[in-house]
Amino acid sequence: MKTLTFTTNSYNHTVELGETIAKSLLPGQGILLTGDLGAGKTTIISGICKTLGYTGHVKSPTFVIAWLYEGNHPIYHVDLYRLDDYCELENIGWEEMTDESRIYLVEWADKFELPFTADALKLFLEYGDNPDSRKITVEYNERTYPHLEKDLLEYENNRN
């Protein structure tokens, strides 16, 4: 496992970091996001979806549990905030959401153990020093995401 940490200093910076990360995502893979209320999970997902070919609004799925977006591949935007046990997600069709034709993006992913996510990339979001800043840690397997580090460092270098 490899981890990289970035500090974003604006809403757009957080969105663009998401756009860059998503370049590495293939169908059957997904992202598990962890972070407090208001830490920017839905924000970074809007950037991720843009790269994945979905240009509509990315809305919070807290109440509906899952939104399905039509990108280059079907994207499931899932939120475990209101769930307490995997069986609730199983009933909704988690196994289908994670099959090899789809991409899954899961908020509050640390609520319980999630099967079928061995290939997932993890994002940890924290508040930064001011209301616009966020600390974002990416955790991933280099063999599954061989170009991710290069893409991210290149993006950050171009910003500076």
Added chain:
Amino acid sequence: MLILGIESSCDETSVAIVEDGRKTIANLVLSQLDVHRDFGGVVPELACRMHLEIINPLIEQALEQSGLKWEDIDAIAVTHGPGLVGAVLIGVAAAKALAYSLNKPLIGVNHLEGHIYANHLEEGEMAIPAISLLVSGGHTSLVLVRDHGNYEIVGETRDDAAGEAFDKVARMLGLGYPGGPVIDKTAKAGNPDLIRFPRAMTESRDNFDFSFSGLKTAVVYYLKSEEGKKARVEDIAAGFQEAAVDVLVKKTVNAAKKFNVKDILLAGGVARNSRLREKMAEKAGRKGIKVHLPSPILCTDNAAMIATAGYFLYKRGIVSDLGLDALPNLPLPQCQ
């Protein structure tokens, strides 16, 4: 005409029987929150979203309570979207089985259209044209209702639904769940003008979209601040509620003026909020616009509104076949 309605698009499983789109004969609603209580907490699997286990007993109970026989039912109406596909599917499958075995028409209803019809059920007639504010945990939309079956979404949330912001702020304030009613109650003991939270996207009179994510984050940062650590929970709740209500009221009244309609229809769970009801009636009233407020049980998800919407579809000759699908992203029927 007696229509049996079924709703299972999110947390609530509901079955209703409505006569002529007006008279509620039965309207049973079982929320996932109540499942534990109703089953005495003895079946651990019930922690899951078990519309499946609830729906048949609920249908039988509705019939029994109404004193009707199966042959009295003239048609079956069911929510087929938008919603959580696994949940919607259970209602759709039950409705199809009933329609097939009773040989009665099946009517697929849009869940959001159902919410708008809650107003018809209550008042016996729906004011048309109107602006409907559809506001709940999962949705925040302003809908121009031109006629039965002719809608245009003129604005909607870009991120969080208003009800979601209420729930999450309630959790931050340690007030518990569900957040809507508890914020409403707590705010009554607070000063709504003491702490001013941002009113997002209110600069333009012609922008009817909403954003509540920034308001939620503003409360997070306020609670971390020195001032926030000393503030009373009642005042924070009141300040937050006032900001959310202000935006909802302002945009709804502006939309009514822009589209030149004289009626506002409130719909959805957040329409139960006392401050929203009060302020909407006051601000709209000053402009000569009437606000229609459904009673609380008809604001949250229920099958009576689905049966009513189904009645109007049927009257226009719109019925479904047994191939009716659950459509998680089903849009409101729109005509330009």
